[in-house]
Amino acid sequence: MIGYYAHHHGAGHLTRMQSIAAVLDEPVWGLSSGPRPPGWTGGWTDLARDDDPPAGHRSERDLTAHGVLHWVPLHHDGLARRAAQLTTWAADERPRAVVVDVSVEVALLARLAGVPTVVVAMPGRRDDRAHRLAYDTADALLAPWPRGAHDLHWPDRWVDKAWFVGGISRFDGRELPATSTDPATPGSHAAGPGTPGAPGDRTVLLLWGAGGRSTTDAxxxxxxxxxxxxxxxxRSPGHDGSSDLWDDLQRADVIVTHAGQNAVAEAAAARRPAVVVAQPRPHAEQEWTARRIDDWRIAVGRTEWPEPEDWPELLELAVSRGGHGWARWSDGTGAQQVADHLTRLTTEGIAP
Known part of the structure:
Protein backbone atom coordinates (compact mmCIF):
# COMPACT_ATOMS: atom_id res chain seq x y z
CA MET A 1 0.00 0.00 0.00
CA ILE A 2 1.14 3.53 -0.84
CA GLY A 3 0.28 6.46 1.43
CA TYR A 4 -0.49 9.84 -0.09
CA TYR A 5 -0.59 13.02 1.98
CA ALA A 6 -2.55 15.81 0.25
CA HIS A 7 -2.43 19.33 1.63
CA HIS A 8 -5.87 20.81 2.23
CA HIS A 9 -5.26 24.25 0.66
CA GLY A 10 -6.99 24.48 -2.70
CA ALA A 11 -8.09 21.41 -4.63
CA GLY A 12 -4.98 20.66 -6.66
CA HIS A 13 -3.19 18.31 -4.25
CA LEU A 14 -6.26 16.08 -3.87
CA THR A 15 -6.87 16.10 -7.62
CA ARG A 16 -3.29 15.02 -8.31
CA MET A 17 -3.62 12.25 -5.72
CA GLN A 18 -6.70 10.88 -7.47
CA SER A 19 -5.01 10.95 -10.88
CA ILE A 20 -2.05 8.95 -9.60
CA ALA A 21 -4.16 6.52 -7.56
CA ALA A 22 -6.28 5.75 -10.63
CA VAL A 23 -3.33 4.20 -12.48
CA LEU A 24 -1.45 2.53 -9.63
CA ASP A 25 -1.62 -1.25 -9.38
CA GLU A 26 -1.81 -1.20 -5.58
CA PRO A 27 -4.04 0.53 -3.03
CA VAL A 28 -3.48 4.17 -2.09
CA TRP A 29 -4.31 5.44 1.40
CA GLY A 30 -5.15 9.14 1.55
CA LEU A 31 -4.18 11.38 4.45
CA SER A 32 -5.39 14.96 4.58
CA SER A 33 -7.06 17.66 6.62
CA GLY A 34 -9.22 18.26 3.57
CA PRO A 35 -12.39 16.33 2.77
CA ARG A 36 -12.31 12.80 1.41
CA PRO A 37 -12.86 13.14 -2.36
CA PRO A 38 -16.24 11.94 -3.64
CA GLY A 39 -15.97 8.36 -4.83
CA TRP A 40 -12.68 7.68 -3.05
CA THR A 41 -12.55 3.95 -2.30
CA GLY A 42 -9.13 3.62 -0.68
CA GLY A 43 -8.21 3.99 2.94
CA TRP A 44 -8.51 7.45 4.42
CA THR A 45 -7.29 9.31 7.50
CA ASP A 46 -8.89 12.63 8.46
CA LEU A 47 -5.94 14.48 9.94
CA ALA A 48 -6.44 17.02 12.70
CA ARG A 49 -6.04 20.63 11.61
CA ASP A 50 -3.02 22.50 12.86
CA ASP A 51 -4.09 25.90 11.53
CA ASP A 52 -7.69 26.32 12.70
CA PRO A 53 -7.80 26.07 16.51
CA PRO A 54 -10.36 27.50 18.92
CA ALA A 55 -9.66 31.09 19.86
CA GLY A 56 -6.81 31.47 22.30
CA HIS A 57 -5.43 27.95 21.82
CA ARG A 58 -2.63 28.71 19.40
CA SER A 59 0.69 30.19 20.38
CA GLU A 60 2.01 32.75 17.92
CA ARG A 61 5.49 32.27 19.34
CA ASP A 62 8.09 30.45 17.25
CA LEU A 63 5.86 29.01 14.54
CA THR A 64 8.86 27.75 12.55
CA ALA A 65 11.14 26.15 15.20
CA HIS A 66 13.68 28.93 14.81
CA GLY A 67 13.44 28.92 11.03
CA VAL A 68 14.12 25.21 10.58
CA LEU A 69 10.52 24.20 9.70
CA HIS A 70 7.52 25.90 8.09
CA TRP A 71 4.65 25.45 10.56
CA VAL A 72 4.97 23.99 14.06
CA PRO A 73 3.10 26.27 16.51
CA LEU A 74 3.90 25.67 20.16
CA HIS A 75 1.35 24.03 22.50
CA HIS A 76 -1.08 23.34 19.66
CA ASP A 77 -3.48 20.47 20.34
CA GLY A 78 -4.24 19.89 16.66
CA LEU A 79 -0.55 19.71 15.75
CA ALA A 80 0.06 17.12 18.48
CA ARG A 81 -2.93 15.00 17.42
CA ARG A 82 -1.88 15.22 13.79
CA ALA A 83 1.65 14.00 14.54
CA ALA A 84 0.25 11.12 16.61
CA GLN A 85 -2.17 10.16 13.83
CA LEU A 86 0.57 10.07 11.22
CA THR A 87 3.05 8.02 13.22
CA THR A 88 0.38 5.62 14.51
CA TRP A 89 -0.89 5.12 10.96
CA ALA A 90 2.65 4.40 9.73
CA ALA A 91 3.22 1.86 12.52
CA ASP A 92 -0.16 0.14 12.07
CA GLU A 93 -0.51 0.14 8.26
CA ARG A 94 3.17 -0.25 7.28
CA PRO A 95 2.98 1.58 3.93
CA ARG A 96 5.65 0.79 1.35
CA ALA A 97 6.14 4.52 0.69
CA VAL A 98 4.44 7.87 1.27
CA VAL A 99 3.98 10.56 -1.34
CA VAL A 100 3.97 13.95 0.43
CA ASP A 101 2.05 16.65 -1.47
CA VAL A 102 3.11 18.89 0.25
CA SER A 103 4.45 19.43 3.80
CA VAL A 104 7.96 19.52 5.17
CA GLU A 105 6.72 18.37 8.57
CA VAL A 106 4.76 15.38 7.20
CA ALA A 107 7.75 14.33 5.08
CA LEU A 108 9.98 14.33 8.14
CA LEU A 109 7.46 12.49 10.32
CA ALA A 110 7.08 9.75 7.72
CA ARG A 111 10.83 9.37 7.33
CA LEU A 112 11.34 9.32 11.11
CA ALA A 113 8.83 6.46 11.19
CA GLY A 114 11.03 4.58 8.75
CA VAL A 115 8.86 5.04 5.67
CA PRO A 116 10.43 5.94 2.28
CA THR A 117 9.22 9.36 1.16
CA VAL A 118 8.52 10.84 -2.25
CA VAL A 119 8.23 14.60 -1.85
CA VAL A 120 6.30 16.54 -4.48
CA ALA A 121 8.57 19.38 -5.54
CA MET A 122 6.99 22.77 -6.02
CA PRO A 123 7.74 25.59 -8.47
CA GLY A 124 9.59 28.70 -7.38
CA ARG A 125 12.73 29.17 -5.35
CA ARG A 126 12.77 26.39 -2.73
CA ASP A 127 16.23 26.73 -1.22
CA ASP A 128 15.15 27.87 2.26
CA ARG A 129 16.25 25.75 5.19
CA ALA A 130 12.98 23.89 5.60
CA HIS A 131 12.66 22.92 1.95
CA ARG A 132 16.27 21.79 1.85
CA LEU A 133 15.58 19.51 4.81
CA ALA A 134 12.56 17.88 3.15
CA TYR A 135 14.17 17.54 -0.26
CA ASP A 136 17.47 16.23 1.13
CA THR A 137 15.82 13.52 3.23
CA ALA A 138 13.41 12.39 0.49
CA ASP A 139 14.08 9.15 -1.35
CA ALA A 140 12.75 10.78 -4.52
CA LEU A 141 11.37 14.12 -5.70
CA LEU A 142 8.26 14.15 -7.84
CA ALA A 143 8.47 17.10 -10.23
CA PRO A 144 5.14 17.55 -12.06
CA TRP A 145 6.72 19.66 -14.79
CA PRO A 146 9.24 19.04 -17.60
CA ARG A 147 12.94 19.07 -16.79
CA GLY A 148 14.32 22.59 -17.01
CA ALA A 149 11.13 24.35 -15.97
CA HIS A 150 11.87 24.91 -12.27
CA ASP A 151 15.03 22.98 -11.49
CA LEU A 152 17.74 25.15 -13.02
CA HIS A 153 18.91 26.32 -9.58
CA TRP A 154 18.71 22.89 -7.99
CA PRO A 155 21.80 21.14 -6.64
CA ASP A 156 22.81 17.96 -8.44
CA ARG A 157 21.71 15.80 -5.51
CA TRP A 158 18.10 16.86 -6.10
CA VAL A 159 18.21 16.54 -9.87
CA ASP A 160 19.68 13.05 -9.59
CA LYS A 161 16.70 11.72 -7.63
CA ALA A 162 13.94 13.70 -9.36
CA TRP A 163 11.12 12.26 -11.44
CA PHE A 164 10.43 14.87 -14.14
CA VAL A 165 7.06 13.60 -15.35
CA GLY A 166 5.49 16.76 -16.81
CA GLY A 167 2.08 18.11 -15.91
CA ILE A 168 -0.46 15.74 -14.35
CA SER A 169 -4.08 16.34 -15.31
CA ARG A 170 -7.29 14.46 -14.58
CA PHE A 171 -7.92 14.79 -18.34
CA ASP A 172 -4.75 13.06 -19.49
CA GLY A 173 -5.53 10.41 -22.08
CA ARG A 174 -8.70 12.07 -23.35
CA GLU A 175 -9.13 12.02 -27.11
CA LEU A 176 -8.41 15.39 -28.71
CA PRO A 177 -10.32 16.87 -31.65
CA ALA A 178 -8.17 17.40 -34.72
CA THR A 179 -8.23 21.18 -34.22
CA SER A 180 -6.97 21.12 -30.63
CA THR A 181 -3.31 21.55 -31.49
CA ASP A 182 -3.87 24.13 -34.24
CA PRO A 183 -4.11 27.91 -33.74
CA ALA A 184 -7.71 28.94 -33.23
CA THR A 185 -9.44 30.88 -35.98
CA PRO A 186 -12.25 33.39 -35.67
CA GLY A 187 -15.53 31.63 -35.15
CA SER A 188 -13.97 28.17 -34.79
CA HIS A 189 -15.59 27.85 -31.37
CA ALA A 190 -18.19 30.54 -31.84
CA ALA A 191 -20.81 29.33 -29.42
CA GLY A 192 -18.46 29.00 -26.46
CA PRO A 193 -19.13 26.94 -23.33
CA GLY A 194 -22.89 27.07 -23.13
CA THR A 195 -23.05 30.69 -24.38
CA PRO A 196 -24.62 31.51 -27.75
CA GLY A 197 -22.52 33.95 -29.75
CA ALA A 198 -22.91 35.86 -32.97
CA PRO A 199 -20.94 34.66 -36.02
CA GLY A 200 -17.29 35.63 -35.68
CA ASP A 201 -17.37 35.87 -31.91
CA ARG A 202 -14.67 33.93 -30.10
CA THR A 203 -14.68 32.54 -26.59
CA VAL A 204 -12.38 33.11 -23.65
CA LEU A 205 -12.68 30.50 -20.92
CA LEU A 206 -11.59 32.16 -17.68
CA LEU A 207 -10.48 29.41 -15.36
CA TRP A 208 -9.87 29.88 -11.62
CA GLY A 209 -9.17 27.39 -8.87
CA ALA A 210 -10.03 27.00 -5.21
CA GLY A 211 -6.78 28.46 -3.86
CA GLY A 212 -7.84 32.11 -3.89
CA ARG A 213 -6.96 34.97 -6.22
CA SER A 214 -5.94 38.60 -6.20
CA THR A 215 -7.62 39.46 -9.51
CA THR A 216 -10.93 41.16 -8.81
CA ASP A 217 -14.28 40.96 -10.57
CA ALA A 218 -13.69 44.57 -11.64
CA ARG A 235 -15.45 28.81 -14.48
CA SER A 236 -14.47 29.04 -10.83
CA PRO A 237 -15.79 28.28 -7.36
CA GLY A 238 -18.75 30.56 -6.78
CA HIS A 239 -19.55 31.06 -10.48
CA ASP A 240 -22.09 29.10 -12.47
CA GLY A 241 -20.75 27.01 -15.33
CA SER A 242 -21.40 23.88 -17.28
CA SER A 243 -20.88 20.52 -15.64
CA ASP A 244 -18.29 19.40 -18.20
CA LEU A 245 -15.00 21.28 -17.80
CA TRP A 246 -13.29 19.18 -20.47
CA ASP A 247 -15.90 20.20 -23.01
CA ASP A 248 -15.51 23.84 -21.95
CA LEU A 249 -11.73 23.63 -22.37
CA GLN A 250 -12.05 22.12 -25.84
CA ARG A 251 -14.57 24.70 -27.03
CA ALA A 252 -12.60 27.73 -25.86
CA ASP A 253 -10.66 29.72 -28.43
CA VAL A 254 -8.37 30.93 -25.64
CA ILE A 255 -8.09 29.75 -22.04
CA VAL A 256 -7.19 32.45 -19.51
CA THR A 257 -6.06 30.86 -16.28
CA HIS A 258 -3.99 31.30 -13.16
CA ALA A 259 -0.58 29.59 -13.06
CA GLY A 260 -1.39 26.87 -10.54
CA GLN A 261 0.02 23.46 -11.42
CA ASN A 262 -3.31 21.73 -12.01
CA ALA A 263 -4.83 24.54 -14.06
CA VAL A 264 -1.74 24.64 -16.25
CA ALA A 265 -1.81 20.84 -16.60
CA GLU A 266 -5.45 20.96 -17.70
CA ALA A 267 -4.72 23.61 -20.33
CA ALA A 268 -1.85 21.38 -21.48
CA ALA A 269 -4.10 18.31 -21.67
CA ALA A 270 -6.60 20.26 -23.78
CA ARG A 271 -3.86 21.63 -26.08
CA ARG A 272 -5.65 24.97 -26.36
CA PRO A 273 -4.16 28.46 -26.75
CA ALA A 274 -3.85 30.15 -23.39
CA VAL A 275 -2.91 33.23 -21.40
CA VAL A 276 -1.46 32.15 -18.05
CA VAL A 277 -1.49 34.87 -15.37
CA ALA A 278 0.30 34.36 -12.07
CA GLN A 279 -1.47 34.94 -8.77
CA PRO A 280 0.51 35.75 -5.60
CA ARG A 281 1.77 32.60 -3.90
CA PRO A 282 4.62 31.75 -1.51
CA HIS A 283 8.05 31.41 -3.11
CA ALA A 284 6.74 33.10 -6.29
CA GLU A 285 5.69 29.68 -7.58
CA GLN A 286 3.09 30.95 -10.04
CA GLU A 287 5.36 33.72 -11.32
CA TRP A 288 8.04 31.18 -12.15
CA THR A 289 5.53 29.02 -14.01
CA ALA A 290 4.09 31.93 -16.01
CA ARG A 291 7.57 33.10 -16.99
CA ARG A 292 8.70 29.66 -18.12
CA ILE A 293 5.56 29.10 -20.20
CA ASP A 294 6.11 32.44 -21.91
CA ASP A 295 9.87 31.92 -22.35
CA TRP A 296 9.24 28.59 -24.04
CA ARG A 297 6.42 30.13 -26.14
CA ILE A 298 4.09 27.37 -25.05
CA ALA A 299 1.41 29.98 -24.35
CA VAL A 300 1.33 33.60 -23.21
CA GLY A 301 2.53 34.04 -19.64
CA ARG A 302 2.28 37.13 -17.45
CA THR A 303 3.32 37.66 -13.83
CA GLU A 304 0.38 39.96 -13.03
CA TRP A 305 -3.06 40.70 -14.40
CA PRO A 306 -2.64 42.80 -17.57
CA GLU A 307 -4.10 46.25 -18.08
CA PRO A 308 -7.40 46.33 -19.99
CA GLU A 309 -5.86 47.86 -23.11
CA ASP A 310 -3.34 44.99 -23.32
CA TRP A 311 -5.90 42.23 -23.57
CA PRO A 312 -6.77 42.42 -27.30
CA GLU A 313 -3.12 41.93 -28.27
CA LEU A 314 -2.56 39.20 -25.66
CA LEU A 315 -5.52 37.15 -26.86
CA GLU A 316 -4.35 37.41 -30.47
CA LEU A 317 -0.83 36.43 -29.43
CA ALA A 318 -2.22 33.37 -27.68
CA VAL A 319 -4.14 32.42 -30.82
CA SER A 320 -1.02 32.81 -32.95
CA ARG A 321 1.02 30.56 -30.64
CA GLY A 322 -1.71 27.94 -30.76
CA GLY A 323 -1.90 24.91 -28.51
CA HIS A 324 0.71 22.57 -29.97
CA GLY A 325 3.45 23.87 -27.65
CA TRP A 326 1.76 22.28 -24.64
CA ALA A 327 3.24 18.95 -25.72
CA ARG A 328 6.52 20.20 -24.26
CA TRP A 329 4.86 20.65 -20.85
CA SER A 330 3.02 17.34 -20.75
CA ASP A 331 2.83 14.25 -22.94
CA GLY A 332 -0.27 13.01 -21.12
CA THR A 333 1.45 10.19 -19.25
CA GLY A 334 2.50 12.01 -16.06
CA ALA A 335 0.40 9.98 -13.63
CA GLN A 336 1.43 6.69 -15.25
CA GLN A 337 5.09 7.69 -15.04
CA VAL A 338 4.66 8.35 -11.31
CA ALA A 339 3.06 4.93 -10.89
CA ASP A 340 5.95 3.26 -12.71
CA HIS A 341 8.53 5.12 -10.61
CA LEU A 342 6.73 4.20 -7.39
CA THR A 343 6.70 0.54 -8.37
CA ARG A 344 10.43 0.59 -9.01
CA LEU A 345 11.09 2.44 -5.78
CA THR A 346 9.05 0.11 -3.59
CA THR A 347 10.07 -3.17 -5.25
CA GLU A 348 13.65 -2.52 -6.34
CA GLY A 349 14.68 0.49 -4.24
CA ILE A 350 15.41 2.49 -7.40
CA ALA A 351 14.52 6.16 -6.94
CA PRO A 352 15.36 7.89 -10.25
Missing part, protein backbone atom coordinates in the same frame (compact mmCIF):
# COMPACT_ATOMS: atom_id res chain seq x y z
CA UNK A 219 -10.43 43.53 -13.30
CA UNK A 220 -12.30 40.86 -15.24
CA UNK A 221 -15.08 43.25 -16.26
CA UNK A 222 -12.50 45.71 -17.57
CA UNK A 223 -10.75 43.01 -19.61
CA UNK A 224 -14.09 41.87 -21.03
CA UNK A 225 -15.07 45.42 -21.98
CA UNK A 226 -11.73 45.93 -23.73
CA UNK A 227 -12.17 42.89 -25.99
CA UNK A 228 -15.26 43.27 -28.18
CA UNK A 229 -15.76 40.20 -30.33
CA UNK A 230 -14.73 37.91 -27.48
CA UNK A 231 -17.22 36.18 -25.19
CA UNK A 232 -15.78 35.65 -21.70
CA UNK A 233 -17.11 32.67 -19.77
CA UNK A 234 -15.93 32.16 -16.19
Missing amino acids: DVRAARAATPGWIWVE
